[in-house]
Amino acid sequence: MLKSNIKTPGVYINEVNDFSNDVIPVATAVPAFIGYTPQAVYEGKSYTNVAQRVTSFAEFKAIYCFPDPPAPAQPAKQYQPQYYLVPQKAQPAAGDYLLLDGTYYVLLPDPDTVYYLYNSIRLFFENGGAETYIVSVGSYGPSSGKAANFGEQVINANVQLNDLLHGLQLLSNESAPTLYICPDATLLSVADNGSLMQAMLKQSSGMMTSVSVFDIIGGKNPDPIQYMNDITAFRNNTGVEGLSYGAAYYPFIGTTIMQSSEIDYTNLFGSDVKQLAGILNPPANPNMAVAEIISNMETAPNALSVAQYNQTLLNASKTYGQIISHVLADANLLPPSGAMAGVMTTMDNQNSVWTSPANVSIVGGVSLPIKLSDGQQGNLNVDVVSGKSVNVIRFFNGIGILVWGARTLDGNSMDWRYISVRRTMNFLEQSCKQAAQAYVFAPNVKNTWETVKSMISSFLTNIWKQGGLQGASAADAFSVDCGLGTTMTSDDILNGFMNVTVKVAVVRPAEFIEFTFQQQMAVSS
Template identity: 55%
Template structure:
């Protein structure tokens, strides 16, 4: 401000002096970026393909990326296949002493839509959506029952391109690609490595990963899925990655959203012939089938589907099995929502674990303590966090480790995410001091600003220590962090040390009997 006494006219002048230093505002910590396929990517006539779109609710997501009602937003196709024996993994039905499975047309399986729904069901808020393409054509055939679902309509190059668009966005703090598990094994590995590499380069987001094979894990050979995952993630950016296993059986999709058109590629003749063969003489079934065949194209499929379930016990079993299959989802969407809830209610420094997952019935594999030992503490450090069902408590997140499990610094996801928050918050505030004089006045202001921010975090429980001096230290100045040459070169160095809370992962209670007294 110009000195008021420099004026030459007699009078009263006011000179305002800043009483308070600049402050640091904590950056958002729970903003996932979902990348994948949607039926459309258009709003008000504008195309949003491969453009990150910020949404704040599920209804806003639908406006941009889903077709107008009453069209089915997502219509997977499943084929009814008779099996010679009960499969070792996956669900199956026994009808009239015959074993049947529902096997998907892999070209019709997508996860983004339901994963976003699962995100908001678990408390999600603001999110970025990157649509990389629309739904492709069906293959009109079922895949083999014992294979992982690979959708050829999902392209590695398109998902990578969508991921690349986020290099210009600093607000997202999580990368989530639910449809990564619909790629081939090699493509899945390539995408995971790209996600971890970009997370490490940006230093603003962690990658939440799903494990290939978690959809229908074999109770004995599931360890092969885990080993394949650990080989696939590579060795870079591991402290920015976190994985969850297995998939979840959810209640996201309701029965009213599906119908008999989701069987056998919409071939109702094949479905009805099977029902008539298994049911035998059933006049009510024949009447319902005739009604459906004579209905107009704009008839209410939902009502007729409900009527078909009432008159046919076999169809009801088939439909409930279909609903169960469609509701098997990768857990990354749910975890993004849980991160949001924990961050908002308790703080980013609290581990997102020992938390129940909403809309989840059970995991696709029942993991016990023995099975989790290698998942949680493997020799290579690439920990996979287990999702487990506990009687009376529901499905819980039972792990909080990153893929850098052998690092004492970055073993836990809350430590990594807290450091991202601190680094980015301080970085944004320090920009105000670029080109300021590199002298003692500036150093004091910077030190005071950072210390005040860290003191606030410590009071909230984000830093460990009985007093602020034990929780953090901020150093800046000539002789402590800088040399005369640094000042001549225009470099101001600030050193920040913090003690971040670590979770009590293993709680050990020791019991000992004592002698009777008195």
Template identity: 60%
Template structure:
């Protein structure tokens, strides 16, 4: 209270509650990639991080708008596929057998994108708030299929565009995960460049990890898949490995349904090519012929959806083709679903719980079923030390995330995702709270106040199970003061140093039982 100059009654309010640490959010992913559109209400959202809280909000900003008088709703994602006749049964590609002939079901690589459905998968798995960075809209199709057996590389997806999208997040402190599903549609070399740039930025900002998918995880060879793993490890570099986590393989989902695909997705919309397969000249079906004629020469206000449903009923072959195309479209990178699982785990149990031994909702199968022996080389690599988390199928349990490691698999401190993410959470929460003490006197009162504030916060985390120890003093320590964390020179230079030690919980990755045979005693 200032100097009192006249008689009277005065009130002085005293702050009874000291400053406290407010926990920062732990599961806010940032998705970087291509969207149906980048303009909404005359505003461009290209390379502009935009926070959303639902899939409906994502669609409103980045999705195509429906015209009021349109017969069919706008397709937000419309990949194109071709049926290519083969001499023998394909070994890797999706295929269909029609009248004794084998047809590979092959995409036009220029039309394949993963971001839209990854957002859907994120929300299906419990996702909440997220950031979207659109780096552009879909490009033009090539009007031809990919060569059989080849990995999909979409030339419309540009490395520099994705790097610039990642860079736009530098000043955003909320995102805790970077996810770029379409990185797997780059070449192996460009994918490596992008991953290294993401890890470098993670190291710089220290607020987020990156979740990676492995090129080749979409359609792996049962024996030669190890080459895809080797390529991945060779291209991730050595910087910021504890800020990265990789998952293998892709997952087969139910994200897109039969209503999302129709004959316009086949042969670039050329109905005559479809006709030669489902209604060949030497074995024509009158009903199918009439339907196809109406589609080619529409005279009534009948929607594509209605024609599509009629074809599904009239032609078993068409039905089989659509199902096979859907199966191919629904094989997706797992990263979007992983982000949803992490969000769900954080909400239910806490950031310190490893996001593993958990189901990915919407996943119904895997392109390859990894065995115990195969996972050994994924989980622990003696050469590079770069761990890759397996997604596996278990009888009676279904598809589970069966790994919880960062890429820094040789590190004793940062080998687990939960350790890295918990440390980010604690660091950023304490850092944010400490902002209140900037320009405060660098004296014992300030030091004690900071120690009390952080100590109270960490006690709460310990009680929730986030720190190890029989008592709070075993779980953490907070030091701040002259002679312990600072010298007189530090104080003269305006530097206040706080030292925090925490005993973080680690996942029980290997559970070992020891049994001893005890012989019965005789009287």
């Protein structure tokens, strides 16, 4: 209270704040997913091209999924990929194939019906995900009506680079997301995917709030011999800017996200049961039960539900069950980025942001399309030319599938080699930045400097006590400087600058643990 404001006789109380403001830790695991959803409407309002925060899968489903019809009708299908069985003259040298009645078939999707965001969100929540942002850039587009070319990359013509770039740009107005994830990016061409990744890294490094998590084209069906070609293409297309703000994971993961009830004959041949009949009821090996079921499906499609017709086909034909199993397995091969967002959320909540999101399993992960060895991983983990490390998801006998890598794309940097270091620094920087907002326009004098130093020092002391900083004492773990002659000149003060210098000793992971064994002579006691 200013004395000049006191004009009436009496007793006045003037309270003095004894404690400085606190630094409130910012959230560390808030992913933002960009991609295509079944729909984006809630209560008549469109959520297309809107950065919307959701906190549960139920909330995601309410906004971005088709509403379920009233019981007893089956739940609405949210994802309807189409597959074709294409006959081959001989046994394929690689890839997924089936041998049916002496004929080899390869299972190929209609590329324009393949999307990854919906199932990636499910994988995220299954792995411990909580709060997230969704940017739906559109709904699913029309099918092409034909199978992808065998052995070629699946490119969805409905997935457009400009759509995803626009969704990314919307996130430039949001400071809360700490992870950028775009599972549908692998459905772009290699060149367009590279443009998107470079834009994500540029925005991440510019905002200094997030890390971009990448999937690698070719990670779904890697060639066991030539898989490094996909890694090389990835490294050649990520550019050189903002590499410490990016992390890549390889390969895709076979999951149990989609259940058998979500795949049926409507996922085959564009729902053309006549083409299916030619495989299930061939002239050389007729199946009269199948013939009758398919005849009923054509003449009385509404006599039974899709689920009931599907079950009768499963009962009548082992071949049909074999086909559905292969379709389900392929649809369940997902990019790992959604799972990694959930893993990072769980690690942050159970441990801390400075704990590496590695040496942990993935909930729902049951298989890998390629099982890499120690020697094979070495070339992915360390690249002496580009330094662009790729984190491998591996299978270990007796243990299962583990995330076995903890590096950023800036693998040759001593400062920013590890994901945990990058994310910890983002956490410390943004927490201190938010707290310092209270002192914008405050007098640029010693009292303010000391208050800011005290506030940040108290925050970093707590982080050190929790194990987030190295050092036998707090003084060894960090230092905070702010003042005339140390971080500022007289010109700085005249120009309105208050400079604070913070140095921290961040915890780093023990990536390589080496034991030294040496023999010694026996000694008498």
